[in-house]
Amino acid sequence: MWITSTPERALTPTAIALGNFDGVHQGHRNVIQPVLEQSVRSTVVTFHPHPREYFSGQPCSLLTPLEEKISHLKALGIQQLVLLPFNQELAALCAEEFVQKILIEQLHPHYISVGEDFRFGYKRQGSAQDLRAIASSYHVAVNIANLRTKAKERISSSRIREAINQGQVELAKQLLGRPYTLNGTVVTGEQRGRTIGFPTANLVLPRNKLIPCYGVYAVEVTSITYPLLSPHPAVMNIGMRPTVNGQHPTIEIHLLDWTGDLYQHSLSVQLKQFLRPEAKFESLEALKAQINKDCETARQLLPYPSSQPINS
Known part of the structure; x- marks a missing residue:
């Protein structure tokens, strides 16, 4: 082109x-x-x-x-x-x-x-x-x-932005014709997730990319720089991490039943379902219990790749 x-x-x-x-x-x-x-x-x-x-x-x-x-x-x-x-x-x-x-x-x-x-x-x-x-x-x-769906709903970029800002992932998908996707690079974070048993990839997006509303999402992850990573189910958290007194918003992705080093790799993250809003928990144990529930919900929602989870 x-x-x-x-x-x-x-x-x-x-x-x-x-x-x-x-x-x-x-x-x-x-x-x-x-x-x-x-x-x-x-x-x-x-x-x-x-x-x-x-x-x-x-x-x-x-x-x-x-x-x-x-x-x-x-x-x-x-x-x-x-x-x-x-x-x-x-x-x-x-x-x-x-x-x-x-x-x-x-x-x-x-x-x-x-x-x-x-x-x-x-x-x-x-x-x-x-x-x-x-x-x-x-x-x-x-x-x-014509800019309307078969259901006569008007399609516009502003309507899609509104849906994403409200966590309406399925509506955004219908209007876009594909899942809303975050493309970014994995950088080193505070590595708190490892200490509670949920290692995460910290994603940095282009500065002008619309970030969805704070909360937890079931997502599917692929990578053009890590080709062995098939479309893989994951849980993504966007927000301030209030339970650990986070100082700035982050995008953290926990790949289900997977281990590996993704630092500096490019990831493409498709939003599949909004699971819950961001919340502050009374303790790290309460946070871990909720993350376990989030992961189990995502396992039920998302297909696994035909190959076994990758370990390295």
């Missing part, structure tokens, strides 16, 4: 899927699929940084940080990704100027696809219908994709 943040360097002509595409969810795939069916180069045009980050001046927590978004778009078969630098100049363009100066003059589209809620131009004054009307004057067809 050709990736550029300079529209003048884009390979043309194009069939464009236009939007933010945070999450690359089911609705986004409704926007992207018609572009893949065109005879010219399939191209996703998105904004970087996310417009919300530009306008707020604050880092924006994303369902799919850029590297993860790229991976999903490649998997769909997109041939080109154009990252429009979202800055004051771009934000000031009216709808007509955006279509003419960015899309028509630089990207030479034969076809454009957007979601039904797409907004663009100065102060988001342009709608999907406006885009269709403006583009028609350049003889460019615009597809406006």
